[in-house]
Amino acid sequence: MEKKISDHIFEPVETKQAYKEVSEKIKTAIFNGTLKPEDRLPSEIALAKQFQVSRQTVREALRLLEMSGFITIRRGSAGGPIIEKTVLHAVSNALLNALQMQNVTLNDITVARIETEKSVLRYAIKNADQADINALSENISTAKRKVEQGITVFPDNVEFHILLARASKNPVFIVVVESILALGAEYISRFGLNFEASKKTLAEHEKILKAVIERNTEEAIRLIKDHLLRIGHRNKSTTE
Amino acid sequence: MEKKISDHIFEPVETKQAYKEVSEKIKTAIFNGTLKPEDRLPSEIALAKQFQVSRQTVREALRLLEMSGFITIRRGSAGGPIIEKTVLHAVSNALLNALQMQNVTLNDITVARIETEKSVLRYAIKNADQADINALSENISTAKRKVEQGITVFPDNVEFHILLARASKNPVFIVVVESILALGAEYISRFGLNFEASKKTLAEHEKILKAVIERNTEEAIRLIKDHLLRIGHRNKSTTE
DNA sequence: TCACATTTGTCCGTATGTATC
DNA sequence: AGATACATACGGACAAATGTG
Secondary structure, three states, X not given: OOOOOOOOOOOOOOOOOHHHHHHHHHHHHHHOXXXXXXXXXXXXXXXXXXXXXXXXXXXXXXXXXXXXOOEEEEOOOOOEEEEOOOOHHHHHHHHHHHHHOOOOOHHHHHHHHHHHHHHHHHHHHHHOOHHHHHHHHHHHHHHHHHHHOOOOOHHHHHHHHHHHHHHOOOHHHHHHHHHHHHHHHHHHHHOOOOXXXXXXXXXXXXXXXXXXXXXXXXXXXXXXXXXXXXXXXOOOOOOO | OOOOOOOOOOOOOOOOOXXXXXXXXXXXXXXXXXXXXXXXXXXXXXXXXXXXXXXXXXXXXXXXXXXXXXEEEEOOOOOEEEEOOOOHHHHHHHHHHHHHOOOOOHHHHHHHHHHHHHHHHHHHHXXXXXXXXXXXXXXXXXXXXXXXXXXXXXXXXXXXHHHHHHHOOOHHHHHHHHHHHHHHHHHHXXXXXXXXXXXXXXXXXXXXXXXXXXXXXXXXXXXHHHHHHHHHHOOOOOOO
């Protein structure tokens, strides 16, 4: 008698659906660099001819790629499917969907942000190069200028945290931070919170950057914790 | 002249496409509980009649929902679109796609895992209730039994980390941990690593659980760090 | 301003494969 | 084994959007 093996070692063999195969082929062409960002794919009719399938099949394949974030589709003349630079927005969307099916509170998001960004900071301080520091400094001075001109600096303040994640040199951190930020933004817009107090945020960002430059890990972590706690606690009145 | 405002304040208004509207309506029905997991949606033809659109339009809407993880579609009689319990697998897929377009190393994954799970442990120790402890104990004893019978315990060992995340009571952590785990699994399968040394893994899990039960945060964190480092370092020879 | 070409969006009808009873 | 119900796939057609001359 054979030794009994646990279930789920082999996935069931799925009979290939044409639209999935088409989508896979285009996807691998993107991964291996044959298709590059900003490139335009052939039109649906041309693709149908190339793959020897119907237009409907091509369209369903394109729907998959669109939802996965690989392409966007423009209508009209000179339109068509265009390769995207990143698929990060798709991650945030998926994360958002997942969390919408759970019960997620603003506090949950804040806690996760604090913990994640604390880790990010440790690695950012370890791995940041001059380009990262410059980008962060640039971000703050741009934001300052905008505040004086009365322009909203919300996108810049979000960008600050993404730049920190980049400085960690770990793509996993970057994706996770961007996703949580997108999640927070969605949460905020859904409950109609406002975007004031950017000056305070800006001042705190400046202090954090200073600590990063000085490689002062303890101070930086203390600052980001307070910073994110403030944003999280003032949930109904203030945010990034 | 108008004051120049930063770009991307307003998104372009998209003229509604039927397939997107159909997909949205089904999605909101899922969110507000009208449609529950395991429910079967009407057939494509019936949906086409209800929404007053063509079958092709319905199919494209279903493609979106399928890719987002909300439904799976079974062919044949008594088949049709079925509501899924969670959309977590969609998150992992999206994350995977995103990271495949970057340059991610096993070390990046290991670092992110360690940092994330350290945070998870802190909150798990704070928030775990008896049910969580029971589930974790159950997991270990099940795995032990399987090891004795020569059955692979890889899925159980992965489950252990998910149970830890659940014990933290923070859905964001759960999603992030599951995603990173899926990412690691994908990475492993892609490079054909093996699944041995489960006994060592099991023993370490047992120690971690003990520390959690004793509410010994420092010890638990030290253990999980060593545990994940070992898994990460022995990348080409050993894993979970 | 207007007409035209291109490309996606949508519809219909039909045929075939596939799983269930 | 046969009937049924469903997804899958094809082809042809027209509408709507969009850029170009």
